[in-house]
Amino acid sequence: MKANIGIKQENINKVVDVLIKVLADEFVLYTKTRRAHWNIEGPDFYNKHLFFEKQYEELDEIMDTVAERVRALGHYTPATLKDFLELTHLSEELKEKNDANGFIKELLIDHESIIIYLRENINYIANDLQDAGTSDYITGLVETHEKMAWMLRAHLN
Template structure:
C-alpha cells in the first residue's frame, strides 16, 4: 500500500532514491568501522579498539533508522551487500598496515564525504520535493556525522 502522507508519489520516489544511497553509504561505513575495530594494532590498540566500537555501534543505529525512514515512505530498503556496493559512493579500502592513524584518516574522509552528500540534499528535500520530515531527519543525521567526524579528527591532532 502506498503511503498517503501529503507528498506526491513522484517526490517520494526521488527522496527514496537518495535515501537508498545514504543507506548504502552508512552500511559501508559501518562495515569499515567494524573492520577497524577488529584489526587495529599498535600501542594504542585497546583505546582505539573501544573507540571504533563506539563508532560502529552509533552507525548501526543510523543504518537501522535510515532503512526505517525508507519504509516509512512506503518503499523497501535495500539489504544486500551487492545492492549496497552498487549504490554507495564510498570505496572499500585495502591496507598494508592496521595502524589506528590510517584507519582514522580513512574513516574521517568517509564521514566528510557523507556530510557533503547529506548537506547537498537537505534543502532539496524540503523546497523541491516538499518533504520537510526527511529534510529534518537528514539534518539530524548530518549532526551525528559532524560529531563522529570531530571525534575522529581530534585523534589526529
C-alpha cells in the same frame, strides 16, 4: 501499500532514491569501522578498539533509522552487499595504512563525504520534493556525522 502523507508519489520516490544511497553509504562506513575495530594493533590498541566499537554501534543505529525512514515512505530497502556496493558513494578499499592513524584518516574522509552528500540534499528534499520530515531527519544525520568526524579528527595531529 503506498504512503498517503501529502507528498506526491513521484517526490517520495526521489526522496527514497536519496535515502537508499545514504543507507548504502552508512553500511559501507559501518563495515569499514568494524574492520578498524577488528584489526587495530599498537600500543593504543585497547582505547582505539573501544573507540571504533562505539562508532560502529552508532552507525548501526543510523542504518536502522534510515531503513525505517525508507519503510515509512512506503518503500523497501536494498539489503544485499551487492546492492550497497552499487549504491554507495564510498569505496570499501583501505587506502591508508592498517594502523590507528590510517583507519582514522580513512573513516574521517568517509564521514566527511557523507556529510557533504547529506548537506547537498537537505534543501532539495525540503524545497523541491516538499518533504520537510526527511529534510529534518537528514539534518540530524549531518549533526551526528559531524560529531563522529570531530571525534576522529581529534585523534590526528
